[in-house]
Amino acid sequence: MAFFSPVRLAAALAVLFLCACGQPAEAPVTAPPPLPEDARTADFETAADPAAPQRPASGYWGLGPGEALPIIWGDLLPAGAEEELARQQAEFYAMLEQRYQSSATNLYEADPLGSIVEGSEMDFMPQFGTFDTVKDFDGMLVRIPGYVVPFDFNPDRSHAQFLFVPYMGACIHTPPPPPNQIIFVRAAKGVKVKDIWTPYYVEGTFGTGEFLNDTGDAAYSIDLTKLEPYPYP
DSSP: OOOOOHHHHHHHHHHHHHHHHOOOSSOOTTSOOOOOTTOOOOOTTTSOOTTSOOOOSSTTTTOOTTOOEEOOGGGGOOTTHHHHHHHHHHHHHHHHHHHHHHHOSSTTTTSHHHHOOTTSTTSOOOOOSOOOOOOTTTTOEEEEEEEEEESOOOTTOEEEEEEEESSTTBTTTBOOOOGGGOEEEEEEEEEEOSOTTSOEEEEEEEEEEEEOOSSOOEEEEEEEEEEEEOOOO
């Protein structure tokens, strides 16, 4: 039976938010590059690269020496994570609506879409979800597709640390995914990221923990050994 996936809903919302943000003629170095008009988030669960190593049918049997285990974002969600995410979101929006209604002085202000003032105390979005993790991949060499979120946008586009997320624009123009859907990536040397709007494969040694930062807290980490473009049409 199909069920509601907050991650996929967030991916769809991400594209809508990004398109609404506009594209400045010349973005400063500290700002992300403009989003291409035809950009869309890759669905890594249904459009896997057929040329990539496939997950063994039984456990981890079949991986050769030094071969990374292919994983997807759904593998990183422990049992009950999606239900907890949906509960937190529903609770937050109910609280927000109650605050709108209690502070409204007219019908316009009672409309949440018309009453949010940029920079006001109501103009915020928390990071939903938890730090609950799946421990199966700790210490393993893994390979996962996703999108790079730099901590800064320096001119040479070289990054020794960055976040890795399941959909385009996460943590930049949209609220961050849950911590257990964000990977904190460490590279021994800075790696070039030519385009943050295209997907990549990240490969490296997997770990868990609490990696706190202002962009989006992460519950997973990868010590990077390889960053490759994802073959996405």
